[in-house]
Amino acid sequence: MLSSPALCRVLAAAAVLAVTAGCSVDPAAGGPVRVDHKPGGGTPTSQGTSGTPSASAPAPSAPASTPAASKPAPSRSAQPAAPRPATVLASGDESGQVRELQARLRQIGHFDRNPTGYYGSVTAAAVSSFQHKRGLPRTGTTDTVTWQRLLAMTKQPTGDELRPPTVNPLPKPDPRCMTGRVMCINKTSRTLAWMIDGKVRSAMDVRFGAQYTPTREGVFSVFWKSRHHVSTLYDSPMPYAMFFSGGQAVHYSSDFAARGYAGASHGCVNVRDEGKIASLYAQVRKGDKVVVYK
Numbered sequence: 001m002l003s004s005p006a007l008c009r010v011l012a013a014a015a016v017l018a019v020t021a022g023c024s025v026d027p028a029a030g031g032p033v034r035v036d037h038k039p040g041g042g043t044p045t046s047q048g049t050s051g052t053p054s055a056s057a058p059a060p061s062a063p064a065s066t067p068a069a070s071k072p073a074p075s076r077s078a079q080p081a082a083p084r085p086a087t088v089l090a091s092g093d094e095s096g097q098v099r100e101l102q103a104r105l106r107q108i109g110h111f112d113r114n115p116t117g118y119y120g121s122v123t124a125a126a127v128s129s130f131q132h133k134r135g136l137p138r139t140g141t142t143d144t145v146t147w148q149r150l151l152a153m154t155k156q157p158t159g160d161e162l163r164p165p166t167v168n169p170l171p172k173p174d175p176r177c178m179t180g181r182v183m184c185i186n187k188t189s190r191t192l193a194w195m196i197d198g199k200v201r202s203a204m205d206v207r208f209g210a211q212y213t214p215t216r217e218g219v220f221s222v223f224w225k226s227r228h229h230v231s232t233l234y235d236s237p238m239p240y241a242m243f244f245s246g247g248q249a250v251h252y253s254s255d256f257a258a259r260g261y262a263g264a265s266h267g268c269v270n271v272r273d274e275g276k277i278a279s280l281y282a283q284v285r286k287g288d289k290v291v292v293y294k
């Protein structure tokens with residue numbers, strides 16, 4: 001048995017050895033555990049006696065991934081442009097479908113005269129106006145889109161709408177035309193309406209005198225009829241003449257039929273539809289009223 005001084009020396013040596021070895025008691029295994037210190041005073045990490053890193057030790061960092069090479073966006077093939085609507089009717093056309101187009105445009109206020117069946121500048125302007133109001137390209141040409149939109153907004157024109165008696169719409173009759181048998185002649189609309197007791201029996205296009213030979217306005221009466229009349233002043237034929245004011249008469253004009261409103265009369269009321277004036281001539285009597293107004 002060691003003496004007290006010797007025992008004290010052994011215990012002191014053991015204490016010094018424990019401190020210098022850095023040992024501590026492992027609670028799980030009951031044995032000593034070595035504590036390693038990172039250089040520079042870092043936080044210590046625990047290891048088992050076998051030297052294997054514990055689960056709490058940080059895993060070595062993975063190498064930085066190499067950034068993927070930038071790839072150009074997949075090219076999109078250019079979208080094909082929408083096909084332009086097919087043309088249905090255009091300037092210069094003359095047909096029954098043009099007449100229907102004009103009648104339908106007139107129903108909704110874009111065509112201010114009676115259908116003629118000819119697609120001219122007036123019709124092109126009316127189509128352009130319709131297109132503008134509906135947000136369509138203002139081409140003045142009737143394409144499939146314009147035509148379908150117009151069909152959806154209008155009704156099938158009647159026979160009278162397609163082929164009215166005059167190129168220009170008949171105006172509201174003058175009050176002087178509302179009684180009796182009257183040739184009611186309007187200079188503004190360039191129309192003649194044959195009326196009996198306020199009802200229109202027939203109507204026709206007419207033209208009037210030029211600036212220096214104007215057709216007189218007012219209320220007159222037929223005082224002479226001459227079926228095959230020839231003007232003694234101008235040596236020109238005046239068939240179906242019905243005189244109402246001096247040498248001025250309502251009569252058929254072949255010049256009007258050929259040239260339209262490009263010409264003028266010497267004061268007479270010219271009619272260009274020979275069939276209509278022939279029928280009117282057969283109905284009008286001497287003494288029937290003639291009203292010429294604007």
